[in-house]
Amino acid sequence: MTLPALAAVRNTFPQARLAVLAKPWVAEIYRMGPAIDEVVLFQSPGRHAGISGKFKLASELRERGFDAAILLQNAVEAAVIATLAGIPIRAGYDSDARGMLLTHAVRRTPAIRRIHQTEYYLEMVKALGCRSGGWNFPLHPDDTQAERADILLSGLGVDRDERLIGLAPGATYGPAKKWFPERFAAVADRLEGKFGVKTILFGSGGDRDSTALVAGASHRSPLDLAGKTSLNEAIALMARCSLFISNDSGLMHVAGALGIPTLAIFGSTNPVTTSPVGVRSVVIHKDVDCSPCLKKECPTDFRCMDLIRIEEVYEVAASVLSGKGGPIEAMP
Numbered sequence: 654m655t656l657p658a659l660a661a662v663r664n665t666f667p668q669a670r671l672a673v674l675a676k677p678w679v680a681e682i683y684r685m686g687p688a689i690d691e692v693v694l695f696q697s698p699g700r701h702a703g704i705s706g707k708f709k710l711a712s713e714l715r716e717r718g719f720d721a722a723i724l725l726q727n728a729v730e731a732a733v734i735a736t737l738a739g740i741p742i743r744a745g746y747d748s749d750a751r752g753m754l755l756t757h758a759v760r761r762t763p764a765i766r767r768i769h770q771t772e773y774y775l776e777m778v779k780a781l782g783c784r785s786g787g788w789n790f791p792l793h794p795d796d797t798q799a800e801r802a803d804i805l806l807s808g809l810g811v812d813r814d815e816r817l818i819g820l821a822p823g824a825t826y827g828p829a830k831k832w833f834p835e836r837f838a839a840v841a842d843r844l845e846g847k848f849g850v851k852t853i854l855f856g857s858g859g860d861r862d863s864t865a866l867v868a869g870a871s872h873r874s875p876l877d878l879a880g881k882t883s884l885n886e887a888i889a890l891m892a893r894c895s896l897f898i899s900n901d902s903g904l905m906h907v908a909g910a911l912g913i914p915t916l917a918i919f920g921s922t923n924p925v926t927t928s929p930v931g932v933r934s935v936v937i938h939k940d941v942d943c944s945p946c947l948k949k950e951c952p953t954d955f956r957c958m959d960l961i962r963i964e965e966v967y968e969v970a971a972s973v974l975s976g977k978g979g980p981i982e983a984m985p
Contacts, residue, residue: 654770654771654774654906654927654930655725655771655774656682656686656688656910657771657774657775657785658725658771658774658775658777658778658783659671659673659683659686659688659689660688660785661775661778661779661783661784661785662688662723662778662783663688664783664784664785665782665783665784670690670691671688671689671690671691672689672690672691672692672693672717672719673689673691673692673693674693674694674695674714675692675693675694675695676694676695676696676697677694677695677696678857678884679884679903680692680694681883681884681885681888682792682884682888682907685792685793685794685795685888686792693713693714693717695710707730707733707734707737708737710734710738711734711737711738712737712738714734714735714738714740715737715738715739719738719740720740720741720742721740721741721742721743721744722735722738722740722742722743722744723744723745723777723778723781724743724744724745724746724755725745725774725777726745727745727746727748727749728748728749728751729749729750729751729754731745731751732745732751732754732755733751733754735754736754741756742756742757743755743756743757744756744757744758744759744781745757745758745759745777746758746759746760746761746765746777747759747760747761748761757781759777759780759781767925767926768925768926769925769926769927769928769930770926770927771930773926792888792892792907792910792911794888794889794892798885798886798888798889798892799889799892801885801886801889802886802889802890802892802893805882805886805889805890806890806893809876811851811876815850815851816848816849816850816851816895816974817850817851817852817853817890817893817894817895818841818844818850818851818852818853818894818895818896818897818898818970818974819852819853819854819855819890819891819894819896819897819898819899819908820837820841820852820853820854820855820864820867820875820897820898820899821854821855821856821860821897821898821899821900821902821904821905821908822834822837822854822856822860822863822864822866822867822899822900823856823857823859823860823862823863823864823879823900823902824860824863824900824901824902825857825859825902825903826922826949827948827949827950828949828950828951829920829921829946829948829949829950829951829955830900830901830902830920830921830922831863831900831920831958832900832918832920832958832961833958834863834866834867834869834870835866835867835870836961836962836963836966837867837870837898838867838868838869838870838871838872838875839870839963839967840898840963840966840967840970841867841871841873841875841898842871842872842873843963843967843971844896844967844970844971844974845873846873847971847974848971848974848975850895850896850974851875851876852871852873852875852876853875853876853878853890853894854867854868854875854876854877854878854879855878855879855887855890855891855904856878856879856880856904857879857880858879858880859880860879860880861877861879861880863879864877864879865877865879878890887904887907888907888911891904891907891908891911891913892911892913894908894913895913895914895973895974896913896914896915896916896970896973896974897913897914897915897916898915898916898918898966898970899915899916899917899918900917900918900919900920901917901918901919901920901922901924901927905917905929906929906930908929908931908934909929909930909931909933909934910929910930910931911931912931912932912933913931913933914933914934914935914973915929915931915933915934915935916934916935916937916966916969916970916973917929917934917935917936917937918936918937918938918958918961918966919936919937919938919945919957920938920939920944920955920957920958920961921944921945921946921947921948921951921957922945922947923945923947924936924938935969937961937965937966937969938957938961939956939957939960939961941956941957941960943956943957944957
């Protein structure tokens with residue numbers, strides 16, 4: 654969701670060297686972006702963990718001699734690190750009591766906090782004088798990644814021309830973001846039976862419990878790759894999918910950025926601020942009175958997810974796979 658903001662920075666400063674400080678697990682996303690010259694790894698956990706690690710990181714950044722730091726992250730930690738690194742221009746939202754550490758503070762108004770997260774980042778850099786590079790900033794696996802995907806699929810017994818769908822039934826923020834695994838399985842089973850597609854289950858090592866439950870509830874044999882691929886490999890495989898069905902998760906945003914049809918299931922979180930931005934994305938969300946609650950676990954009856962039925966998810970998915978014309982319609 655930060656990619657359009659980075660595109661705006663690049664559009665405004667075409668001759669600048671643009672580096673992104675990122676955690677290792679997300680670094681591959683930035684390496685795929687044409688706006689980025691360099692990715693600097695923030696290794697926490699690891700060498701940059703704890704107070705001493707932050708001083709070490711600040712020292713490493715100081716040695717690189719950066720002229721400016723644009724702090725997309727809201728936390729005060731980002732401003733502290735940039736200040737300790739001696740970066741003369743430090744810009745970002747005036748959140749988390751860090752305004753005094755910024756040389757160019759952007760006021761975070763109540764209205765700004767209600768818009769989509771992509772716009773949230775973009776509005777900040779526009780307030781700093783950057784010209785928008787446009788919303789369309791898709792990810793494109795290169796030839797090496799595409800070849801790696803072919804090798805992986807061949808090793809799994811999947812033919813090159815076999816049609817694939819991807820499922821991401823996990824979510825890092827807790828069970829309130831997860832649709833029921835047996836319903837994911839039921840939808841995938843029906844799609845496989847109707848369209849002859851092959852299902853791949855995606856996720857990190859932390860999603861293995863979720864993907865195992867889906868695989869266990871399936872009457873077919875989905876390929877469970879959770880925790881078995883790098884992010885780079887997962888992106889290349891996802892790019893081969895004709896459809897991606899996901900809870901609100903990081904992989905959901907990747908699918909949207911890849912431009913593949915993405916069906917996003919929302920419960921406790923707010924699709925207004927965190928829906929996938931791809932033009933071929935659709936959100937299924939029930940507007941119950943307690944949603945979005947933004948809680949990790951549902952304290953009541955989980956009706957926001959329970960009301961999302963197998964049939965309606967299947968119908969939207971089947972419409973995509975059957976190639977029916979027109980935009981995908983969001984479900985109320």
